[in-house]
Amino acid sequence: MKIVVLTGSPRRNGNSNQLADAFCAGAMDAGHKVFRYDAATLKINPCKACEWCREHGGRCISNDAMSDIYGHLLAADLLVLATPIYYFGMSAQLKAAVDRLHALSARIKGKQAILLATCGDTEDTVADALLAHFSAICTYCEWEQVGLMIARGVYEPDDIAGTDFISKARAMGRNLGKAETTKEK
Numbered sequence: 509m510k511i512v513v514l515t516g517s518p519r520r521n522g523n524s525n526q527l528a529d530a531f532c533a534g535a536m537d538a539g540h541k542v543f544r545y546d547a548a549t550l551k552i553n554p555c556k557a558c559e560w561c562r563e564h565g566g567r568c569i570s571n572d573a574m575s576d577i578y579g580h581l582l583a584a585d586l587l588v589l590a591t592p593i594y595y596f597g598m599s600a601q602l603k604a605a606v607d608r609l610h611a612l613s614a615r616i617k618g619k620q621a622i623l624l625a626t627c628g629d630t631e632d633t634v635a636d637a638l639l640a641h642f643s644a645i646c647t648y649c650e651w652e653q654v655g656l657m658i659a660r661g662v663y664e665p666d667d668i669a670g671t672d673f674i675s676k677a678r679a680m681g682r683n684l685g686k687a688e689t690t691k692e693k
Protein backbone atom coordinates (compact mmCIF):
# COMPACT_ATOMS: atom_id res chain seq x y z
CA MET A 509 0.00 0.00 0.00
CA LYS A 510 1.24 3.53 -0.75
CA ILE A 511 0.64 5.92 2.13
CA VAL A 512 0.92 9.71 2.38
CA VAL A 513 1.19 11.09 5.91
CA LEU A 514 0.61 14.82 6.44
CA THR A 515 1.44 16.19 9.88
CA GLY A 516 0.56 19.61 11.24
CA SER A 517 2.46 20.43 14.41
CA PRO A 518 5.22 23.01 14.67
CA ARG A 519 6.65 20.96 17.56
CA ARG A 520 9.04 18.64 15.74
CA ASN A 521 9.12 16.06 18.51
CA GLY A 522 5.75 16.89 19.93
CA ASN A 523 2.85 14.58 20.61
CA SER A 524 1.22 14.32 17.18
CA ASN A 525 4.59 13.90 15.47
CA GLN A 526 5.41 11.07 17.87
CA LEU A 527 2.07 9.45 16.97
CA ALA A 528 2.91 9.88 13.29
CA ASP A 529 6.42 8.45 13.86
CA ALA A 530 4.94 5.35 15.53
CA PHE A 531 2.31 4.89 12.83
CA CYS A 532 4.90 5.24 10.05
CA ALA A 533 7.28 2.79 11.75
CA GLY A 534 4.49 0.21 12.05
CA ALA A 535 3.40 0.69 8.45
CA MET A 536 6.96 0.40 7.14
CA ASP A 537 7.53 -2.73 9.26
CA ALA A 538 4.52 -4.21 7.47
CA GLY A 539 6.07 -3.40 4.08
CA HIS A 540 4.03 -0.35 3.12
CA LYS A 541 5.60 2.59 1.30
CA VAL A 542 5.27 5.75 3.39
CA PHE A 543 5.72 9.35 2.18
CA ARG A 544 5.61 11.76 5.09
CA TYR A 545 5.35 15.53 4.95
CA ASP A 546 5.46 17.89 7.93
CA ALA A 547 3.31 20.81 6.85
CA ALA A 548 4.62 23.04 9.64
CA THR A 549 8.18 22.89 8.35
CA LEU A 550 7.39 23.09 4.63
CA LYS A 551 6.47 26.05 2.49
CA ILE A 552 2.78 25.50 1.82
CA ASN A 553 0.87 28.55 0.67
CA PRO A 554 -2.82 28.85 1.53
CA CYS A 555 -5.23 28.28 -1.37
CA LYS A 556 -5.72 31.54 -3.29
CA ALA A 557 -9.21 30.54 -4.49
CA CYS A 558 -8.14 31.71 -7.97
CA GLU A 559 -9.54 28.54 -9.60
CA TRP A 560 -6.52 28.49 -11.96
CA CYS A 561 -6.44 24.74 -11.27
CA ARG A 562 -9.87 24.35 -12.89
CA GLU A 563 -8.56 25.58 -16.24
CA HIS A 564 -5.15 23.91 -16.03
CA GLY A 565 -5.87 20.24 -15.59
CA GLY A 566 -5.78 20.30 -11.80
CA ARG A 567 -2.37 21.96 -11.54
CA CYS A 568 -2.05 24.57 -8.81
CA ILE A 569 -0.73 28.04 -9.53
CA SER A 570 1.38 27.96 -6.35
CA ASN A 571 4.75 26.35 -6.83
CA ASP A 572 5.69 25.13 -3.39
CA ALA A 573 5.99 21.93 -1.36
CA MET A 574 2.51 20.83 -2.44
CA SER A 575 3.80 20.15 -5.96
CA ASP A 576 5.68 17.11 -4.67
CA ILE A 577 2.87 16.09 -2.32
CA TYR A 578 0.27 16.17 -5.12
CA GLY A 579 2.11 13.55 -7.14
CA HIS A 580 2.31 11.16 -4.21
CA LEU A 581 -1.26 11.83 -3.15
CA LEU A 582 -2.66 10.98 -6.56
CA ALA A 583 -0.95 7.60 -6.43
CA ALA A 584 -1.64 6.92 -2.74
CA ASP A 585 -4.05 4.35 -1.37
CA LEU A 586 -4.20 5.94 2.07
CA LEU A 587 -3.90 9.48 3.43
CA VAL A 588 -3.10 9.99 7.11
CA LEU A 589 -3.66 13.35 8.79
CA ALA A 590 -1.81 13.84 12.09
CA THR A 591 -2.53 17.04 13.99
CA PRO A 592 -2.62 18.71 17.35
CA ILE A 593 -6.07 20.02 18.22
CA TYR A 594 -5.99 23.81 18.10
CA TYR A 595 -9.21 25.57 19.10
CA PHE A 596 -11.19 22.37 18.50
CA GLY A 597 -9.92 21.77 14.98
CA MET A 598 -6.82 20.78 13.05
CA SER A 599 -3.80 23.11 13.08
CA ALA A 600 -3.66 25.96 10.55
CA GLN A 601 -0.49 24.47 9.10
CA LEU A 602 -2.28 21.22 8.22
CA LYS A 603 -5.46 22.99 7.13
CA ALA A 604 -3.45 24.97 4.56
CA ALA A 605 -2.38 21.66 2.97
CA VAL A 606 -5.91 20.24 3.14
CA ASP A 607 -7.38 23.31 1.43
CA ARG A 608 -4.87 22.84 -1.37
CA LEU A 609 -6.50 19.47 -2.17
CA HIS A 610 -9.01 21.67 -4.01
CA ALA A 611 -6.75 21.47 -7.07
CA LEU A 612 -6.95 17.67 -7.17
CA SER A 613 -10.69 17.64 -6.65
CA ALA A 614 -12.37 14.47 -7.96
CA ARG A 615 -9.02 12.87 -8.79
CA ILE A 616 -8.39 11.86 -5.18
CA LYS A 617 -11.70 10.14 -4.59
CA GLY A 618 -11.85 6.55 -3.39
CA LYS A 619 -8.88 6.56 -1.04
CA GLN A 620 -8.67 5.42 2.56
CA ALA A 621 -8.08 7.93 5.35
CA ILE A 622 -6.89 7.99 8.96
CA LEU A 623 -6.93 10.78 11.54
CA LEU A 624 -4.41 10.91 14.39
CA ALA A 625 -4.90 13.81 16.81
CA THR A 626 -3.57 14.98 20.16
CA CYS A 627 -4.98 17.43 22.67
CA GLY A 628 -4.43 18.70 26.17
CA ASP A 629 -7.96 18.35 27.51
CA THR A 630 -9.52 15.09 28.58
CA GLU A 631 -13.24 15.78 28.09
CA ASP A 632 -15.10 13.31 25.86
CA THR A 633 -16.33 16.17 23.67
CA VAL A 634 -12.97 17.88 23.06
CA ALA A 635 -12.54 16.33 19.62
CA ASP A 636 -16.17 16.49 18.45
CA ALA A 637 -15.64 19.42 16.07
CA LEU A 638 -12.49 17.88 14.58
CA LEU A 639 -14.19 14.50 14.18
CA ALA A 640 -17.16 16.11 12.45
CA HIS A 641 -14.80 18.03 10.19
CA PHE A 642 -12.77 14.95 9.31
CA SER A 643 -15.96 12.97 8.61
CA ALA A 644 -17.24 15.75 6.37
CA ILE A 645 -13.96 15.79 4.42
CA CYS A 646 -14.11 12.00 4.04
CA THR A 647 -17.70 12.13 2.82
CA TYR A 648 -16.94 14.91 0.35
CA CYS A 649 -13.80 13.22 -0.98
CA GLU A 650 -15.39 9.76 -0.88
CA TRP A 651 -12.65 8.43 1.39
CA GLU A 652 -13.17 5.43 3.63
CA GLN A 653 -12.18 6.08 7.26
CA VAL A 654 -10.05 3.13 8.29
CA GLY A 655 -8.50 4.44 11.50
CA LEU A 656 -9.03 7.10 14.12
CA MET A 657 -7.14 8.06 17.24
CA ILE A 658 -7.67 11.01 19.56
CA ALA A 659 -4.95 11.11 22.21
CA ARG A 660 -6.46 13.20 25.01
CA GLY A 661 -4.68 14.61 28.05
CA VAL A 662 -1.32 15.22 26.37
CA TYR A 663 -0.31 18.85 26.60
CA GLU A 664 3.44 19.23 26.97
CA PRO A 665 5.50 18.19 23.91
CA ASP A 666 6.63 14.88 25.36
CA ASP A 667 3.53 13.90 27.36
CA ILE A 668 2.67 11.15 24.89
CA ALA A 669 6.02 9.34 25.15
CA GLY A 670 5.65 5.87 26.59
CA THR A 671 1.84 5.92 26.62
CA ASP A 672 -0.45 3.30 25.09
CA PHE A 673 -1.24 5.81 22.34
CA ILE A 674 2.21 5.25 20.85
CA SER A 675 1.98 1.46 20.86
CA LYS A 676 -1.54 1.63 19.43
CA ALA A 677 -0.44 3.99 16.64
CA ARG A 678 2.37 1.60 15.77
CA ALA A 679 -0.09 -1.33 15.75
CA MET A 680 -2.46 0.68 13.56
CA GLY A 681 0.28 1.09 10.99
CA ARG A 682 1.35 -2.52 11.22
CA ASN A 683 -2.20 -3.86 10.90
CA LEU A 684 -3.30 -1.80 7.91
CA GLY A 685 -5.45 -3.77 5.54
CA LYS A 686 -6.27 -6.39 8.16
CA ALA A 687 -9.75 -6.80 9.57
CA GLU A 688 -8.82 -5.15 12.87
CA THR A 689 -8.62 -1.39 12.59
CA THR A 690 -8.27 1.06 15.45
CA LYS A 691 -11.08 3.51 15.96
CA GLU A 692 -10.70 5.32 19.24
CA LYS A 693 -12.79 8.38 19.76
Ligand SMILES: Cc1cc2nc3c(=O)[nH]c(=O)nc-3n(C[C@H](O)[C@H](O)[C@H](O)COP(=O)(O)O)c2cc1C
Binds near residue numbers: 522597626630665
Ligand atom coordinates in the same frame (compact mmCIF):
# COMPACT_ATOMS: atom_id res chain seq x y z
C1 LIG B 1 -2.95 27.39 19.65
C2 LIG B 1 -3.29 26.20 20.51
C3 LIG B 1 -4.61 25.81 20.63
C4 LIG B 1 -4.94 24.71 21.38
N1 LIG B 1 -6.25 24.34 21.47
C5 LIG B 1 -6.59 23.22 22.17
C6 LIG B 1 -7.95 22.80 22.25
O1 LIG B 1 -8.86 23.39 21.67
N2 LIG B 1 -8.23 21.71 23.00
C7 LIG B 1 -7.24 21.01 23.66
O2 LIG B 1 -7.57 20.03 24.33
N3 LIG B 1 -5.94 21.37 23.57
C8 LIG B 1 -5.60 22.46 22.85
N4 LIG B 1 -4.28 22.82 22.73
C9 LIG B 1 -3.23 21.92 23.31
C10 LIG B 1 -2.65 21.00 22.24
O3 LIG B 1 -3.65 20.35 21.51
C11 LIG B 1 -1.74 19.96 22.89
O4 LIG B 1 -0.68 20.60 23.55
C12 LIG B 1 -1.25 18.96 21.88
O5 LIG B 1 -0.73 17.83 22.53
C13 LIG B 1 -0.19 19.57 20.99
O6 LIG B 1 0.27 18.57 20.10
P1 LIG B 1 1.74 18.64 19.46
O7 LIG B 1 2.70 18.36 20.62
O8 LIG B 1 1.74 17.58 18.45
O9 LIG B 1 1.93 20.00 18.91
C14 LIG B 1 -3.92 23.94 22.02
C15 LIG B 1 -2.59 24.35 21.89
C16 LIG B 1 -2.27 25.46 21.15
C17 LIG B 1 -0.82 25.86 21.02
